[in-house]
Amino acid sequence: MSDIKYLPGKEPHENEHRLIFKNVDRQGWDTSIDTYLEDGGYEMLKKGLGMDPKAVTEDVKASGLRGRGGAGFPTGIKWGFIPPNNTKPVYLICNCDESEPGTFKDRYIVHQDPHQLIEGMVISAYAVSAHTAYIYIREEFPEAAITLEKAIAEAREKGFLGQNIQDSGFDLEIYVHRGAAAYICGEETGLIESLEGKRPYPRIKPPYFPAAMGLYMAPTIVNNVESLCHVVHILRMGGQEYVKLGTPRNSGTRILCVSGDVKKPGYFEVEVGKVTFRELLYDMCGGPKDGRKFKAVIPGGSSSKILRCNESFKIGRGDDAKDLSFWDLPLDFDTLAAAGSMAGSGGVIVMDDSRRMSWVLNNITHFYAHESCGQCTPCREGSTWMKKVSDRIENGQAVPEDVKTLEEIAYQIDGKTVCAFGEASAWPVEAMIDKFREELVGETSDTNDFKTDERIAQEEFLSKVQ
C-alpha cells in the first residue's frame, strides 16, 4: 500500500487504515475498468466464484462485518435469513440512497471507484444466489449514475457480468435505478416499494422482512454501498484475518465523515473503535476553528442523539464499567450505543460554541418534517408539529412550556411508527432537549404571547360556542 500516491492535500492521515477508500483521491486513478484491473481488480470475483456460495457467506459471517448503512446489523447473518426452501428469484439491492445528513462516504465510492462496488456486488449476489441486482442510487448523484452505468457496461464487456461469468456458470445482471430525492427511500422496505414504482411507504416488519418478502414479494437482500465493498476485502484477507481489524464485535474499518465546525472536515477510514473523539477531532480534523471551543457532536448522522463535549459516560457493565469522558469515547457501534447515541452511518457533525442549539434543532426538525413520508400519523403530524414549535423557539416567540411540549411530542412519535423514521426524527429532539434544556428554555420568555393561525382560529371557534 505504501507505493500508492494520493493527490496533494488529500493524503490520508497516519491513523487511517484505507481499504475501501484506497483508490479515492489516488494519483493517476480513474473510473475505467483498465485502471481497476491493473490494480489487481476483479481477482476476488474470480476467487469468490470458485468457492461454494455458502463458504462466501460463512466467510462474511466470520468477519463480523456489520452493515454500514446505519443499523449496524451483521451482514452475513442478514444473508442467512433467506428461507432455505425458497423457489422465487432472489434479488440483491445496493442501497446507494445516501441521504442521512452528515454522511458522504458512498458519494466517493460511486464517483471514484465504481468497479469496487460492482465486484462486491457480484460476489454478494453469488453468495445469496441472486441473478438480478439493482443499484438504487439517489437522484442527486446524476453523474454517478452515468459512471456506474458505464462501469457496468465495461464489466459486461470483460465478462465480469452477464451470462456465465468467468465460466463459472453464474449469471448476474446489475441495473442502475435512480431514486427521486426522498430520504425515506434509504429505509430498506421503503426503497423496495420505490423500486416497485410506488410511493416509498415503508412496510411493516413483521411480516415483511425483505429477506423473505422483499422486492416483488421475493427474497431480497438490501446492503449499503460500503458493506458491499467490504465483501471484496473480506475475501481478499479471509474472514479470520479481517476480524482482527478493529475491536471485538466491531470488526473492520469504517469511514467517518466529519463536517461542521472543524478546521479540516473530511472523510477518514479508520479501524472501528480504534479512534477516539479526541484523536478524530483534534489530531485528524485539526481541532476547532480559531478562537472557538467544541460544544456538541452528533456522532452518526443527524438522526443519532447529540452528545455534549463536556459530558462523561459510564461504559460497560459490572466490574468492567468505567467512566469515560466524551473525548475518550472510541467511535464504535457498542460504545456509542452505551453512551446513549448510535454510530449510525458514520456522519459526525461538529458544532462549536458559536452555534445556538435552538437554531440547530430547528434545522433538523425542518429536515424531518420535509422528509416524513406521511404514512403513520404520529410521524406525519408530529414532525410538522415539532417544526412549528422549534420555529417559535428559534425566533424567540416561545414560552417555557413550549420546550416541554416539544419533548412530549417527540416521545409520542418514538416507537409508534412503522419504520425507524419515527425514532430518527424524535431522537435528535429528545437528546437536544435533554442535553441543552437550559439553553433552550433561556431563549423563551413567559411574556411571549405568540399565537399561531390555528390557535387564533380555535379561540375564535370556542368563543362562539360558549
Added chain:
Amino acid sequence: MRPLKFPLTDFFKVSSKIEVPHPRAIDRKRLEYIRLYAPVKVDVPNARLIERDALRYLFKDHPKPRRNDRELVKRDLPEPSVLEKNVLSPETPGSINFPPFKITPELEKKANQRIAQYPADQSRSAVLPLLHEVQHHFGFISPESIDWVADKLNIAPIKVVEVVTFYPGFRQKAPGKLHFRVCRTLSCAMGGSYELMARLCEITGIDRSGADGQKDPISVSPCGNYSVEYAECLASCGTAPVCLVNDDFHEGLTPDKAKDLIAQYNG
C-alpha cells in the same frame, strides 16, 4: 378562429356578473365561451386546462353541441381527470426553455430500454426511470407526459400521479435554464447555505417569498433563465455549502462565490 354557428348572447349576459367560486363549480364550456368571446377577463387557477379541454371539445374530439341543448352539453363534458385535479403544471417564465411534451422515437427507445430492466410482469417499476427521462428532456412533468407514462406501462394514471406528487425530485412546473438546488441541511446551513441562497436570489432577481418547501419549492426568475430550490442533504457535508446546478455538482460554495458560479455558466 372558426366562426361559431350558434348564438352566444346568453353567455354574454352571464359574463358580466359571473363570480368564480370554484373552477369546477362552473360549467366549464360556458366559462370557455366567456373566456374566448366575452369582453371581460376571467381568471381562474386552472384556466389553462379548462381552455385546453374546451378547445378540444369545440374543434376536435367531440361533436359540436346542438343549439339549446344544455343537457347534452353537460353530459358530454368529460369528468375532470385525476391529472387536472393534482398536476397543474402552471406556466412559469421558464416555460419558454422547454419544448412541449412530444413523443419522439428517441424517447420511446430509451423508455423501452428502461422497461427491459425489470421483470416482464413488473413494468410498473419503470415509473421512476421513465419520469426521469421525461424530466430530462422536457424540464418538468406535464399532465400529457403522465398520460404517456401510464399508457406505456399499462397502469392507471393515478399510479403515476402519486409518484410525481410524492417525490421532491420530480418538478411539476418549468424551472429556469439554470436550476440551482442549494442544500439547506445542517452542515451546509452551518457553512452558510442560507446566505448563498439569498445571494443567488439577489443576483438573479428571484422572489422566493411565495415558495413552499413541500408543495411549491421552485421559484423562477422573471427572465426565465434561472430558478432556485432548497434541497435536503446532497451528501457532501464535508465540503459545505454545496449546490447542484442542473446536473452539475458544485462544492465549497461560500456565499461570495455565488456571482462566479452564475458567471461560469453565462461566460
